[in-house]
Amino acid sequence: MSTEPDYDVIVIGAGVQGSFTAYQLVQRNQRTLLLEQFVLPHTRGSSHGQTRIIRKAYPQDFYTHMMDECYELWAQLEREAGVRLYRQTGLLVMGPEDSQSFQNIKNTLEKNQVPMVVLTPDNFSRHIPNVRLADGDGAVVDVTAGVLYADRALKTAQDQFRKMGGVIRDQARVTDIQPGPVVTVTTSAGVYRAKSLVITAGPWTGRVLDHVNLQLPLEVVKINVCYWKEKCPGTYAVTKRFPCFLVTECEESKDDIYGLPSNEYPGLMKICYHMGSTTDPEQRDKQTDRSDIHILQRYVARCLPGLDPEPAVVESCMYTLTPDHHFVLDYHPEHRNIVIGAGFSGHGFKFGPIVGKLLCELSLGEVPSYDLSPFRIRRFQGMSQSSL
Numbered sequence: 001m002s003t004e005p006d007y008d009v010i011v012i013g014a015g016v017q018g019s020f021t022a023y024q025l026v027q028r029n030q031r032t033l034l035l036e037q038f039v040l041p042h043t044r045g046s047s048h049g050q051t052r053i054i055r056k057a058y059p060q061d062f063y064t065h066m067m068d069e070c071y072e073l074w075a076q077l078e079r080e081a082g083v084r085l086y087r088q089t090g091l092l093v094m095g096p097e098d099s100q101s102f103q104n105i106k107n108t109l110e111k112n113q114v115p116m117v118v119l120t121p122d123n124f125s126r127h128i129p130n131v132r133l134a135d136g137d138g139a140v141v142d143v144t145a146g147v148l149y150a151d152r153a154l155k156t157a158q159d160q161f162r163k164m165g166g167v168i169r170d171q172a173r174v175t176d177i178q179p180g181p182v183v184t185v186t187t188s189a190g191v192y193r194a195k196s197l198v199i200t201a202g203p204w205t206g207r208v209l210d211h212v213n214l215q216l217p218l219e220v221v222k223i224n225v226c227y228w229k230e231k232c233p234g235t236y237a238v239t240k241r242f243p244c245f246l247v248t249e250c251e252e253s254k255d256d257i258y259g260l261p262s263n264e265y266p267g268l269m270k271i272c273y274h275m276g277s278t279t280d281p282e283q284r285d286k287q288t289d290r291s292d293i294h295i296l297q298r299y300v301a302r303c304l305p306g307l308d309p310e311p312a313v314v315e316s317c318m319y320t321l322t323p324d325h326h327f328v329l330d331y332h333p334e335h336r337n338i339v340i341g342a343g344f345s346g347h348g349f350k351f352g353p354i355v356g357k358l359l360c361e362l363s364l365g366e367v368p369s370y371d372l373s374p375f376r377i378r379r380f381q382g383m384s385q386s387s388l
C-alpha cells in the first residue's frame with residue numbers, strides 16, 4: 001500500500017485568506033484541498049458581504065509596503081478571471097490634526113509617496129459636500145484607495161483555484177488534527193492526509209488550534225454592519241464619486257468610524273464602528289449589544305446631515321482581534337509543516353492575495369517575501385494566561 005498522502009497541502013477555512021492561500025498553492029503546482037465547514041457561499045464568518053475598503057493609508061509602513069504588490073495581485077486576478085473586483089473611490093481620512101493617529105497615517109502616505117490630497121477647512125466642502133469637518137480636524141485623501149467587491153472576489157479566487165485543479169470540500173468541519181510528517185485531518189465528511197497544513201479558520205481559529213495544542217490571544221467580536229438611508233438618494237453615491245472614509249477619533253468615539261459610498265443597496269450608505277462586543281462564533285446572533293450603533297447614530301446626526309440617523313439595515317460580521325491588531329502569519333512553534341494565518345483584526349480582506357502568497361511560501365518552507373516579524377507568534381510570549 002502506498003504511503004503517499006492524498007494532498008501536498010490541506011487548507012482549513014474557505015474565507016478570503018484560505019481561498020487565496022489555496023489559489024497560490026495550486027499555482028505553485030501543489031495538490032491542494034480546501035476544507036470548509038459550511039455550505040459555500042455562507043455569511044457566518046468574516047469574509048461575506050458585497051464590499052470592503054482597500055487602501056494604502058495605514059499608520060505603519062509595513063502594511064503600506066505590502067499593499068504595493070497587493071494591488072498588482074488584485075489587478076492580475078481581475079485580468080485572469082475577466083471580472084471587476086476593485087473600484088477606485090479614494091479614502092478620506094479625518095481626525096484631530098494634532099493627534100498621533102491622524103498624523104501617523106498622513107506621514108505614512110507622504111513618506112511612501114502615495115498619491116494624496118490634503119484638504120483644508122476652507123476647501124473641504126467644495127471637494128466633499130454634505131460632510132461636516134469638525135473644528136480642529138485634518139482631512140487627507142488616499143487617492144489610490146477604493147472598494148473591493150468582496151463576495152465576488154471570494155468566488156473568483158475559489159473558481160480560479162478549482163479551474164487549476166484544486167479541490168474544495170464544503171460541509172466538511174474539521175474535528176481532529178494529528179500532526180506529524182504527514183498531517184491527518186479528520187472532518188465531518190472524511191479523513192484527509194497531507195504533507196502540510198494551513199489553518200485559516202477566522203473566528204474559529206482558537207477551536208481549531210486546540211487540536212494542535214496551541215493557544216493564541218485571539219478575541220472574537222461581533223460587528224453590527226449598519227446601512228443608513230440617504231434623505232435624497234444619491235447624495236453619497238459611488239457614482240457621484242463620493243469616497244470611502246475613515247474617522248480616526250472624534251467627539252463620539254476613540255475607535256475608528258468608517259464608511260463606504262452608497263453602492264450595494266441603492267440609497268443606503270454603509271457606516272460601521274471599528275469595534276464590537278465579545279462573542280462566541282457559534283453564538284454570534286445572541287450577542288445583541290447595540291452601544292456601537294448608538295455611537296454611530298450620534299456621529300451620523302452630527303457629521304452626515306444627508307443621512308437619516310437611524311440604521312435602515314443591520315447585518316452581522318465578526319472580527320478576530322489580536323492584542324496589537326496585527327495579523328498572525330507564522331509556523332506552529334512545534335510543527336513546521338503547520339502554518340497559521342489568523343487574527344486579521346478587522347482589516348485583512350484587502351491583503352488576501354498577499355497573505356495567500358505569504359502563507360503559501362511558509363508552507364513550502366521558503367523564505368517569505370516580506371519581513372514577518374510584526375506577525376510572529378513569539379510577540380505574544382510573556383502574556384498572562386488570562387489574555388491567552
Ligand SMILES: Cc1cc2nc3c(=O)[nH]c(=O)nc-3n(C[C@H](O)[C@H](O)[C@H](O)COP(=O)(O)OP(=O)(O)OC[C@H]3O[C@@H](n4cnc5c(N)ncnc54)[C@H](O)[C@@H]3O)c2cc1C
Nearest residue numbers: 013015016017037045046047053174202317344348349350
Ligand atoms: C464588518 C466588517 C468590515 C470589514 N471591513 C474591512 C475592510 O473594509 N477592508 C479590509 O481589508 N478588511 C475588512 N474586514 C476584515 C476582513 O473581512 C477579514 O479580515 C477577513 O475576511 C478575514 O478572513 P478569514 O479568511 O481570516 O476568516 P473567515 O472569512 O471567517 O474564514 C474562515 C473560514 O474558516 C471556516 N472554518 C472555521 N472552522 C472550521 C473548521 N473546523 N472546519 C472547516 N472550516 C472551518 C469558516 O467557516 C470560515 O469560512 C472587515 C470585516 C468585517 C467583519
Ligand SMILES: O=C(O)[C@@H]1CCCCN1
Nearest residue numbers: 053256258274346347348
Ligand atoms: O480595513 C479597512 O480598511 C477598514 C477600515 C476601518 C475598519 C474596518 N476595516
